[in-house]
Amino acid sequence: MPRRHEADEATIRQQVNEIVEGLRNKDLEGLRRLYTADVVSFDVEPPLQHVGVDAKLTNWAAVFAIFDTVSYEVRDLTLTVGDDVAFGHGFGRLSGTLRDGTATNGMWVRVTFCFEKIDGRWLIAHDQVSVPFDVRSGKGIVDLQP
Template structure:
């Protein structure tokens, strides 16, 4: 049986807090989870979003689009040492639009790069992606974990 690194529970709690902050549409709580110099490879253009304000701008778009937000993180696997960690998981953003339309969401692949800042952990990098059919360039959005 694999042993768990002593910092793994804190990282799982941090990412669980991210899920809770997204569901609550709490931008201030989301801010506390990311490093100020976070680099995000999100699904929206451009290729990278640099800094906390750019990262939060993506979540503002989501919060403005959805009346209710549900976010799910599944199958989180972590590799942890004393100062850095990375995780991978599947994520799905879904919710209800202001007009009442339910949006079932699409499963994406997520990767998190974290670093320890004193006694707390912060997300310093994240990447969200969807598989692509290389022949057509079309995203494969119907896959499930």
């Protein structure tokens, strides 16, 4: 069985690469195919949770409206894979050029992905993005590097 899990891990890593490519290409429909219909996302933007693939894609559409070119990088992705569920964590950074021509290096965030195997396909059922914060000020700390 470990060989099956190794193959599933490779498939999931490829799916994360598809997220990266989908963001770079601003391909909302390509991204839609990577999530469950009822995905729950705890993204950095309000509200506290986004429920359903349309809500998740609305967040990405907002990013695409602000950015002329988009780059996304995932670093240090660690995965744990079971038969029908898997989870992973790492760091992500959204960067690129804004519509006004301003280049931005973005910021590193912490990312968690939870996958569910549905009809033989690994889909994202939950994701979470967060930044650490300073307890005293209540402000996020966005200049940390992995």
